[in-house]
Amino acid sequence: MTENEILNFAISQGIIDISSVQEKIEMTKREELLKKHIYKIWQSKDKNWYTYLPDEVKGRVQRKRKSQEEIEQVVIDYWKTEEENPTIDQVFNEWNDRKLELQQIGRATYIRNQQFYNRHYQKFGKRRIKGVSEDEFSDFLEAQIPEHKLKAKAFSGLKTITRGFLKRAKKKKYITFHVEAMLDDLDISEQSFEKSNKSSEDRAFTEEEFPRLLHYLCSNINVHNLGILLMCITGMRVGELVTIKYEDFISPNLVQIKRTETRFKDETDTWRYEVKESPKTEAGNRIAIIPKYYSWIYQELRKENPFGEFVMSDENGERLRTSHIRRRLYAICRELGFDKEKGTHTCRRTYASILLDNNVDRSLITGQVGHTDIDCTEKHYHEDRKSPETKIKILSEIPDFTA
Structure with missing residues (x-):
């Protein structure tokens, strides 16, 4: 029997109390989230508890609570949000890193993906992915063509990385819309693209x-x-x-x-x-x-x-x-x-x-x-x-x- 099968059997036979198992799981999860925290948690002379949280604008921001338990909960809530609703940047990086780690792409493609992403998603990528609708992704992609004067080949590269990380987001249940359908429905014609001046x-x-x-x-x-x-x-x-x-x-x-x-x-x-x-x-x-x-x-x-x-x-x-x-x-x-x-x-x-x-x-x-x-x-x-x-x-x- 596997470890999970043994555990399920023990619960079904009343050998182990399911509530204690659930409590143990929650405690383990709390510890995992606290370990992700890169800043010190400390108590000041004013008896309050302090820490810093990462901030994309300021670098970090200070947080204060009256007890250690409360400040730890702030940290846990922050990292839980990071896990359950990451930014578009985080989804892309996880997807691109994973492709390289699994040797599905080479180092050159990895860098090219990063360059494409940085060129277009510098601002849009800071948004939490669950808060971005299908229409917003569609409008964003269509707007990139005139904004960056893209040729058809360059836009194809942008679509390729977008398709990749959004499919990863769909698998992780961050989004619910159909990625291919969204890309197929883009309102774009050949006339939309910048034409080459070369004869x-x-x-x-x-x-x-x-x-x-x-x-x-x-x-x-x-x-x-x-x-x-x-x-x-x-x-x-x-x-x-x-x-x-x-x-x-x-x-x-x-x-x-x-x-x-x-x-x-x-x-x-x-x-x-x-x-x-x-x-x-x-x-x-x-x-x-x-x-x-x-x-x-x-x-x-x-x-x-x-x-x-x-x-x-x-x-x-x-x-x-x-x-x-x-x-x-x-x-x-x-x-x-x-x-x-x-x-x-x-x-x-x-x-x-x-x-x-x-x-x-x-x-x-x-x-x-x-x-x-x-x-x-x-x-x-x-x-x-x-x-x-x-x-x-x-x-x-x-x-x-x-x-």
Whole structure:
């Protein structure tokens, strides 16, 4: 029999008095709540009893009662309220800490969650969660879009952490409304979001720029340039690139993508970079295909870095970070005289756009870029790379315009 079963049996047989059991439970609970108290309880010369309670505005506030029992009850009531009706801040922190402790998220995601939360919930988060209605949460979220000029992706991040800690609140019985229903009913349209000022020419390499970039990378061989070339011809993310090991190459034309780089701030507020033994998303776990024309890249990488564990390593065998690759690509854009410096994600968008423009099978495209469905690729990665001359040629060849 379990401990609870033995206890229930003893109560049912009259061996133990239920009122004494209840009294013992209450005493234990009182002791637990008193142990949470971080301030001293003392009796002053005026015979009154004093302590401090935490205060979010002043830091702490003093409380006074005539007896020790009364001041202890003040403390117990305070911590009981904290447990039964915590602030939104406390619910979020408990949820985020728990996710990290259970290894459901990494350190980088933990910090990103905290950053999202701090940006939006600085004032609203001080409220007791039981006193916030479903409509108030809904109105708060809708108001964040114009207040912070959010784009759709940023608002999606805000919704993700809100969904997470509110589901935790629902499980703890702090709230009663349906979280998903509240989020689904938000009065938001595509027009609500801040639009990116970047044109397609800013977001992808044009059909004039891309061949020049590839020619430069093939003509100036080093580890950095070979890495950028790999991104251009496979669509892999830069975080995936810098965590590839030689053992991940199945052949010169096939490479297993199964890791990514993450970064987080340590206790000294210094950025740390680590290798996460899983890709950014579940769909990110894939085999990237290198076109036959570029089979030579593998051997060149071996020549440049014959002893390093990671393919992207410097002359000392140290793994290159994403920032190293980004800076190198910016420098190449300047060297080639491109109108703007373009980042590593530009390689990925260019790759996806080329596949879409060439009517490659949709399942092959999503497999290559590591997306769950083609809608994401079409919506966020398909850019217009064509020059005005190419557009004139395409439109001029339409039969309806040739009469």
